[in-house]
Amino acid sequence: MWIARLRRQPIVVQAIWAGLAIAFVAALVEARWSLAFVSVATFALSLVPVLAQRRLGIRLPARFFGWIVVFVFATIFLGEAFDFYGRFWWWDVVLHGGSALAFGLIGFLFVFMLFEGDRYAAPAGAMAFMSFCFALTIGALWEIFEFAMDQIFGLNMQKTGLIDTMWDLIVDTVGAAVGATAGYLFLQGRHLGGLTLALKEFIAANRWLYRRRRFFRKRR
Known part of the structure; x- marks a missing residue:
């Protein structure tokens, strides 16, 4: 199996x-x-x-x-x-941005689930903003974790310290904004590459999390 x-x-x-x-x-x-x-x-x-x-x-x-x-x-x-x-300076930037984007999408799916898949229960901008805050919060908590590991166990997760942390947060902000924007466009019936398609696929595969039937009715 x-x-x-x-x-x-x-x-x-x-x-x-x-x-x-x-x-x-x-x-x-x-x-x-x-x-x-x-x-x-x-x-x-x-x-x-x-x-x-x-x-x-x-x-x-x-x-x-x-x-x-x-x-x-x-x-x-x-x-x-x-x-x-260490070999590629941009590797950490790409992964931070990618993770922030992913958390932006996850944040949108979670917020949308709270409204039971009803796109009319709250303004699209409000849902997108909550998704953005969710993703950025995860990024900030990770930076706190890195700081704690460096201080307690003497590691070097923050690399250059404040500069590394600030760039990570900047990249996290951009990634979170892109993920939240994908959620916003999804609610508007518009597309942002494969991001909005990924949202549709997840919601369609987990309809029990999004119980409002009118969301799944086809527009006449």
């Missing part, structure tokens, strides 16, 4: 999993235990959404799941094991 389910995943996900398996075997042969651990940890974290779907009863569209796996792979495996954070 599990093998059949894994085979139904997007090609990019299967490719990442195959790459992690190869890296794990190569690390064992070369006695690179840290790489082996990171490979296993990345694979395990990429399976969390699959387990969460079963426990929470939420269905993740292939687009959503693919984004999550790519993000985990880029953050942990490439970022840490191969030091992409």
